[in-house]
Amino acid sequence: MTLEDIIKETKTYYCLECGKCSSLCPISRHNPSYSPRLMLEKALTGFEGDLINDQELFSCLTCYNCSLKCPADVDYPLFMQKVRTLAFAQGRYGVPADSGILQSFMRLMLNPAIEQRRLEWLSDEYRISEKGNILFFVGCAPYFEFAFEDFEAGALNIAKDSLKILNTLGIEPMVLADEKCCGHDLLWTGDVESFRKLAEHNARIIKESGAKKIIFSCPEGYRTFKFDYPHYVDLDCELQHITEFLAENMGKGMLDFKEVKKKVTYQDPCRLGRHLGVYEQPRKLIEAIPGIELIEMEHTRDESICCGTSAWTNCDAYSKQIRTERLLEAKATGAEMLITACPKCQIHFRCAMVSKGEEKGPDVEMDVMDIVNLVASALEDNGSE
Numbered sequence: 001m002t003l004e005d006i007i008k009e010t011k012t013y014y015c016l017e018c019g020k021c022s023s024l025c026p027i028s029r030h031n032p033s034y035s036p037r038l039m040l041e042k043a044l045t046g047f048e049g050d051l052i053n054d055q056e057l058f059s060c061l062t063c064y065n066c067s068l069k070c071p072a073d074v075d076y077p078l079f080m081q082k083v084r085t086l087a088f089a090q091g092r093y094g095v096p097a098d099s100g101i102l103q104s105f106m107r108l109m110l111n112p113a114i115e116q117r118r119l120e121w122l123s124d125e126y127r128i129s130e131k132g133n134i135l136f137f138v139g140c141a142p143y144f145e146f147a148f149e150d151f152e153a154g155a156l157n158i159a160k161d162s163l164k165i166l167n168t169l170g171i172e173p174m175v176l177a178d179e180k181c182c183g184h185d186l187l188w189t190g191d192v193e194s195f196r197k198l199a200e201h202n203a204r205i206i207k208e209s210g211a212k213k214i215i216f217s218c219p220e221g222y223r224t225f226k227f228d229y230p231h232y233v234d235l236d237c238e239l240q241h242i243t244e245f246l247a248e249n250m251g252k253g254m255l256d257f258k259e260v261k262k263k264v265t266y267q268d269p270c271r272l273g274r275h276l277g278v279y280e281q282p283r284k285l286i287e288a289i290p291g292i293e294l295i296e297m298e299h300t301r302d303e304s305i306c307c308g309t310s311a312w313t314n315c316d317a318y319s320k321q322i323r324t325e326r327l328l329e330a331k332a333t334g335a336e337m338l339i340t341a342c343p344k345c346q347i348h349f350r351c352a353m354v355s356k357g358e359e360k361g362p363d364v365e366m367d368v369m370d371i372v373n374l375v376a377s378a379l380e381d382n383g384s385e
Helices: 001-010 020-024 026-030 038-046 048-051 064-067 077-089 097-106 141-147 154-170 185-187 192-209 219-231 242-254 271-275 279-289 318-334 343-354 370-376
Strands: 134-137 213-216 238-241 262-266 292-294 337-340 367-371
Touching: 001 038, 001 185, 001 343, 020 064, 026 238, 026 318, 038 048, 038 077, 038 097, 048 077, 048 279, 064 077, 064 238, 077 185, 097 141, 097 185, 097 192, 141 343, 154 242, 154 343, 154 367, 154 370, 185 192, 185 219, 185 337, 185 370, 192 262, 213 219, 213 242, 219 238, 219 271, 238 242, 262 279, 262 367, 279 292, 279 370, 318 343, 367 370
Parallel strands: 134 213, 213 238, 262 292, 262 337, 337 367
Antiparallel strands: none
């Protein structure tokens, strides 16, 4: 694929140079050296070398805030994804967060000689099946717990509570021992070949399992399977985020909640919200819990502010500023807790509260909980265990 091909595929030729993308970009709001409009201008005026060698190429959050508002329908996030493949081919990479440990885990999974021990967290408390129609895709949650030992990542608790809730509904899903990373981060940082290998492996073992439906607690995995896998593999399964699945089943009387007196606000993850259009189901779940008061932030739904980093890359002072801005907006609602629906959102917000310092802006403290954990905690006293 050439830059010319990318320009055509993403409708970059239609750019009106109105600057709306840059005015809406959360990165541009804090980092004056980054501008989506100027990135497109480099491509259109033939400065391919400058574009590929620009370290800011990997700063874009691919949050889709710009594309949803673009009057010319330019797909800027896809443009960034594709241009990064050109950069990767020339040995150009973003700056990996956390010393690159998460990228290392993803690539280690590509080695068939390395056997994972990814189900050691499972206990007799959770009922799973070896065969069945429903598969729960755990994703990288077990690896997140190891990578963020300095603070509670919470990702594995999301997986555990997902199983608890499914069990409450009478569902004993399959959980695959040799499942691997969905490949989202590798794809969005330009390593298409590694992504393809992960996709092929996951598609093969899922087909062998006989699963007809896959449930995700991670929006990135859901988005990757739904939009990206079809370009590389054939996987004929129904796909749902757990909030969609639970919202569908809530009316069947199998999820009885105790009262939880708490004021909360909700963070729309970029992948679940702007990428996938899932806005109402999480809110429906939250509001179904007696005693919960949901207070919306100033920027909500398709105008929500991103958690500040994508694909564990270029996580810098500007990323911290974006997170702090969002946490302050959540705090301003008067809510006691920020509810997320993406493991990475939870990690990034907790990281912002741990990594304090004058250079990162004002300190802000707020409880953060994933919506799965909120729902599971509301079931604790109703005999579901």
